[in-house]
Amino acid sequence: MSRIVIGQFMPGNSILHRFDPRAKLLFVFLFFFLIFFVNNISTYLVIYLFVFFCIGLSQIRIRLFLGSIKPVLFIIIFTSILHLVMTKGGTILLTTPFFTVYEEGVRQAAFISSRFLILVVMASLLTFTTSSLDLTDALEQLMGPLRKIRVPVHELALMMSIALRFIPTLWEETEKIKNAQLARGANLESGNIFKRLTAYIPIFIPLFLSSFRRAEELAMAMEARAYRGGIGRTKFRLLEYKRKDYMLIVIFLLLVIGIGWLRS
Amino acid sequence: MDIDVKELSYVYQKGTPFEEQALSNVSLAIPHGKIQAIVGKTGSGKSTLIGLLSGLLRPSSGSITIGDYHVTSKTKKIPFRSKVGVVFQYPEQQLFAETVFKDIAYGPSNQGVSLKGIEDRVQQAIKMVGLDETLLSKSPFGLSGGQMRRVALAGVLAMEPSILILDEPTAGLDRAGSEQLLSLIQSLHEKNQVTIILVTHQMDEVARLADQVLVMDKGESAFYGTPIELFSDKERLREFGLELPTITKLINHLNHRINSPIPTSIFELDQLVAYLEKRRKETENE
Numbered sequence A: 001m002s003r004i005v006i007g008q009f010m011p012g013n014s015i016l017h018r019f020d021p022r023a024k025l026l027f028v029f030l031f032f033f034l035i036f037f038v039n040n041i042s043t044y045l046v047i048y049l050f051v052f053f054c055i056g057l058s059q060i061r062i063r064l065f066l067g068s069i070k071p072v073l074f075i076i077i078f079t080s081i082l083h084l085v086m087t088k089g090g091t092i093l094l095t096t097p098f099f100t101v102y103e104e105g106v107r108q109a110a111f112i113s114s115r116f117l118i119l120v121v122m123a124s125l126l127t128f129t130t131s132s133l134d135l136t137d138a139l140e141q142l143m144g145p146l147r148k149i150r151v152p153v154h155e156l157a158l159m160m161s162i163a164l165r166f167i168p169t170l171w172e173e174t175e176k177i178k179n180a181q182l183a184r185g186a187n188l189e190s191g192n193i194f195k196r197l198t199a200y201i202p203i204f205i206p207l208f209l210s211s212f213r214r215a216e217e218l219a220m221a222m223e224a225r226a227y228r229g230g231i232g233r234t235k236f237r238l239l240e241y242k243r244k245d246y247m248l249i250v251i252f253l254l255l256v257i258g259i260g261w262l263r264s
Numbered sequence B: 001m002d003i004d005v006k007e008l009s010y011v012y013q014k015g016t017p018f019e020e021q022a023l024s025n026v027s028l029a030i031p032h033g034k035i036q037a038i039v040g041k042t043g044s045g046k047s048t049l050i051g052l053l054s055g056l057l058r059p060s061s062g063s064i065t066i067g068d069y070h071v072t073s074k075t076k077k078i079p080f081r082s083k084v085g086v087v088f089q090y091p092e093q094q095l096f097a098e099t100v101f102k103d104i105a106y107g108p109s110n111q112g113v114s115l116k117g118i119e120d121r122v123q124q125a126i127k128m129v130g131l132d133e134t135l136l137s138k139s140p141f142g143l144s145g146g147q148m149r150r151v152a153l154a155g156v157l158a159m160e161p162s163i164l165i166l167d168e169p170t171a172g173l174d175r176a177g178s179e180q181l182l183s184l185i186q187s188l189h190e191k192n193q194v195t196i197i198l199v200t201h202q203m204d205e206v207a208r209l210a211d212q213v214l215v216m217d218k219g220e221s222a223f224y225g226t227p228i229e230l231f232s233d234k235e236r237l238r239e240f241g242l243e244l245p246t247i248t249k250l251i252n253h254l255n256h257r258i259n260s261p262i263p264t265s266i267f268e269l270d271q272l273v274a275y276l277e278k279r280r281k282e283t284e285n286e
């Protein structure tokens, strides 16, 4: 039984928590692009330093970041191994009958896994320090211009916030139903893939049913309060850029200059 | 099968920032065939205790002995799961099969009962919960809430557990529905000698059914004894945030007006009526 959901908001009052969510979202978005221009040891060092600095600022325990890396660890290891054995170039470090490890392979493996790690940690920093409500608000406003080309921005944001809101609920519900069927002797742990999938049917069906029921109840509750979409709707919580949010632009520009100068 | 629980503790998500001690040092002994009530405020650890007793959770420390089975924090595979039937809160939400028959048969077929045996058990179980056999071929999702709950109960009874755990079985039922369900539990207990563990917020149910009652408070055992003991200590009841059973309230109310008090150990209306009749006859004879 685990209640921690990956990327769950960790309430706090650090400077990272207090940035405007739109500014944070934009920053992380642009940062992701920047990562792809990082191509040598000194630039990776700069980025690593920056990321660790941010983790420090967030006042969130390192262990939680490890938790969010865990699910992608397999992919990271897998691609690293691929690079180790496939990439040629530079001096030979190791020869075996099956494969040869070149210097360039080690470099590539280290860079690629660093890139993955940094992406995951930055994304976690964003979701750890921003409540899902703020995040969807930010997304809705940043995507606002897309409304001109008839993208249903408000509806999308609403869907996203509802989905985020119900993840823990759904999780709890799954645990409950799973326990109930386990108590009826369900065997979820042994047998081949097909057997295991069929063993999960008694869990999925009640889960679907209760999700539909929940969705219907929610829709009714919203209609009962005369909800009718985004048109002419005013916001209860207004987002407002402050001076420190403009600081993010400066920080980003500094990063761009630093990396542009150090990259090879 | 007697149940013996010694200094049982449970911690959720040990070693994470979300660590939570939900149960600490709870001990209880339930002789076979008794009805044990568990009461307490929300969040006091009742469901956690049930999870441990049903073998779904492994103790963090302490031990549970059920019959010859013994479970501690080191036990790998919990052996008594199939002996303990659990009816969780709102059990109608776990129905899944396309017919009532298949749903009730799910438990016994997991136990490896033969096809013929399953048939028999399903027939018996549906009779026990007082539903009509014609329902067996229907979809459980077309039934009323009360009927669905009985089907779920039948699904557990079909596994023929020697211990039956019920987590707030009457929650969300109307008065008549609760009444029927309680009589059902009572008759099950009398006919089949099953040990029953009942989690409830209704003191009337405790008074009417329980042999022993455990009051939980913040994960600890705050009181363990008979309902008579519990309901005679008004101070502590208030402390636990519990009410008196309706019948005890009535007796107390009457006792304010008469000289020789009616004993508060009477928990059933029939008993009270009989007692009053007897008293009236005595006074008439004098």
Ligand SMILES: Nc1ncnc2c1ncn2[C@@H]1O[C@H](COP(=O)(O)OP(=O)(O)OP(=O)(O)O)[C@@H](O)[C@H]1O
Residues within 6 Å of the ligand: A001, A002, A003, B012, B013, B020, B021, B022, B040, B041, B042, B043, B044, B045, B046, B047, B048, B049
């Ligand atoms: N999966 C879980 N992870 C972490 N903590 C939990 C989990 N389940 C329960 N708890 C915590 O353990 C404590 C006891 O919960 P429990 O569900 O046993 O209470 P309860 O007495 O059954 O309450 P209720 O009357 O509301 O059903 C609560 O503080 C709860 O927050």
Ligand SMILES: [Mg+2]
Residues within 6 Å of the ligand: B046, B047, B048
């Ligand atoms: Mg509970």
